[in-house]
Amino acid sequence: MAGWKDARLPETLTSAQVAALLAGCDRSTSAGLRDFAMLCLLGRLGLRSGEVAALRLDDIDWRAGELLVRGKARREDRLPLIVEVGEALAAYLRGGRPVSFRKQWRPPFIYQRADIEMLMAHAVQVIRDPLRAASYHTLIGLLAATGMRVGEALRLHRSDIDWDDGVITVLASKFGKPRELPLTASTMQALARYAEHRDHAQPRPSTPTFFVSTAGTAVRYPHFGAQFRRLVNATGVGATSPTRPRIHDLRHSFAVHTLIAWYQAGHDVNAMLPRLSIYLGHRDPVSTYWYPSAAPDLLALAAARLQAVQEARS
Incomplete structure (x- = not known):
């Protein structure tokens, strides 16, 4: 050699x-x-x-x-x-394995649309570097619109987005089960705007990931997570809630709002739960049945909050 x-x-x-x-x-x-x-x-x-x-x-x-x-x-x-x-x-x-030190289960914080818009807007306002601001702004929007896991979004490759059909293919999922996520036109437009900004700021990145850092590398979870917590604190989102907002609660919020929309539309929610399970990438529908069966009070609270927001806007 x-x-x-x-x-x-x-x-x-x-x-x-x-x-x-x-x-x-x-x-x-x-x-x-x-x-x-x-x-x-x-x-x-x-x-x-x-x-x-x-x-x-x-x-x-x-x-x-x-x-x-x-x-x-x-x-x-x-x-x-x-x-x-x-x-x-x-x-x-x-x-031999230590007993889990995870705290007792707590209900997730359910983000409302106004919360998401406030976090996204504040990211653009306070993050000085334009590419980092655009990355975090778009990441928050994508997580809220799709219910993707944070790691799935950060590992997303450019080739995983089908621009013609408006579909994201999630390959690096938690349980190794690839899945396709159809997106709305507005979400695809937001991703396209970010891609244009990214390519102008980093024309030759060192990573194939869709979201890139100012150094042209993949966005790291610790950096994004820390900035997200700062945005939550600065905007006061969830300040009066007994449950502290977490980044993973964006995924829970997507699931809960999807279920509420189905209830309000008169759909058979139990029959449609397997669809939500596949979309979220759960290993089996049992994990998805947790939302309506293990937290009925949470659904009622979220529905009431959503109704109040709608009445205030009307």
């Missing part, structure tokens, strides 16, 4: 060495169960360390005996979950 000295294949561990590593894990402790499960994934399935670290609970399909692995270049593979690895993961989940 030109320019490479002493190039050779990397050394590998023998089967005996792998077995010795596994045997060295003290599975009477939580840390030992964790280490044993991780080493099984590395040594028995050949996963990269980053793939092991990124593994989610939903990536394990116990019924099918498969493991969803998200690798380089957005590639996704399904590997057979061999017995030894499956038993190691199950043992860790039963006796």
